[in-house]
Amino acid sequence: MLHEVNFLSFNKRDEVQGWIYVPAVKPKGIVQIIHGFGEHSRRYLHMIVKFMDAGYIVAADDHVGHGKTAMDSGIWGDWGDAGFHTMMEDEHTLKKLVCEKYPDLPYFLFGHSMGSFIARDYAAAYGDDLAGVTICGTTGTFRGASEAAVLLKKAVDEGLGKDSNAEFTGALMGWMCERCDDVTIGNEWICADPYVQRDHAEDPFDAFTKPTSNRSLYDFTQMMEAIKGTEWAEKVPKSLPVYNIGGDQDPVGEYGKGIYEVSNWLWDTGHRVTTKVYSGYRHEIHNYAAIKDEVEAGIIEFMDGVLED
Template sequence: MLHEVSFKSFNERDDVQGWIYVPATEPCGIIQLVHGFGEHSRRYFHMIVNFMEAGYIVAADDHVGHGKTAMVNDTWGDWGDKGFRTMMEDEHTLTTLVKEMYPNLPYFMFGHSMGSFIARDYITKYGDELTGVTLCGTSGVFPHVEEGIDLLEKEVAAGHGEDPATEAPNVVMGWMFDRCDEEIKLGNEWICTDPCVQYDHAHDPFDAFTKPTTNRSFLYFCQMITAITGADWAKNVPTELPIFNIAGDQDPVGQYGEGVYQVSNWLTESGHAVETKLYPGYRHEIHNYEDLKDEVVEDIICFFDAQLDFDDDDDDEE
């Protein structure tokens, strides 16, 4: 069963488009899937189907400026003007909507790339509403982000907030191609070594990379990164929330593993239970490699299932 939903964004302008996928069985829990920068939630259909087959309801939306939400509102690459927490608050609106439709079920979150940044911000405010979270392709201290913020703040102050961001994305993200040995043709080779995945990503009509992100929106992206960086961020995450932190060890977003372990260490040092797994030899989109995606999904399901078992044990003790 599929529910198509729409709700008003935190930016007070857009109508966010979302979907709730319901398995044809008694659900054991709910997984909210949070997609990354410049893409949309249906790129995760393989994952969604596997989650459903494991008994989970799956909720997902397309962020403001992305996918169907951008198409419906004609706002490609434009997140509005209400700040970098817009997407995070939209995700909580979706959580509330889904819980009203399907109450009293364990509720999990999976966030990839920027979706992991959103999830990390989310759990500092709403973490006590979740049973567990998986961070995929996340980042530690992100190189050159402060330099990007300086450039973008000047552009916005000069009245160019709605103009396409040109210089700052190269400063903030250009280094991510350093380990791409093949000739750069599409500009997305850092996501995956599979040319079919690269082509699909580059030519997807729902992909927000088809139009540039505005200076203001890219500023929000950079500000989001700084808000979830460091030990102080980790201290604001509920210590009882189980976290699974996964990435490819050749993922530049995770600084080739170093940044992924930074995040896990920030959390561990502040008393959190964190499981960390790096997949050797793989880049950013570990869930899209043909020879790896089934293993990745199985690992996530096993982690979430383990939290269900833990809840059952607690109930038995009571």
């Protein structure tokens, strides 16, 4: 069964488009998938089907400025002016809609890349409502984010928030193909598979070729600043289990260093965290043909384990 849902964004401008995928079995829990920067939730169909086959209802939406939400609004790469919590609050709204239809089921989050940042922000604000969180392709201290934030804040303060400056995007993310050979598209850092690269670049629902506004890019840096250090980890309920996964050739996770940085912040503040790093793989571990089944099975094992506790 499939439900299509929509709701007014926290930014009071956009109608967020979302979906609830329901398996044809008695569900044992719910997983909300939170997609990353510049992509959309249907890039996770393989994972959605695996979660459904395992007995989970799956919820997902397309963020403001992204995917079907941007297709309908005509506004790409601009997240509104309500601040960096916008996407997190939208995910909270989606959860409430899902729970109205399917109450009293354990609720999990899976967030990839920027989606993991949102999931971590969510865990700090509403973690008591969750049974567990999987963060995939996350960041510790993102290289250059603090420096880029200064430049972006200056541009926003000068009235250039709705403009887009490629120099700012380059300063923040232009280094991410540094370990990739034969760079021709610019997204090779996501996955070594050229078919995945082309699919990502040519997908009309992806924002890969569309600019991001200075204000939204500034909000992106503030999102990362808000989930740094033990100061963030202290806000996450200690009873909330966390599964932290990624590839050791992922620049977002600083090639493994940032992944362990996040796990150590959680461990140092008394949390239950399990960490798995896949050696030799880049950002989208769930899109590698060789390991995506293993990655998804690990997430399901984590969730099933929480339900068995």
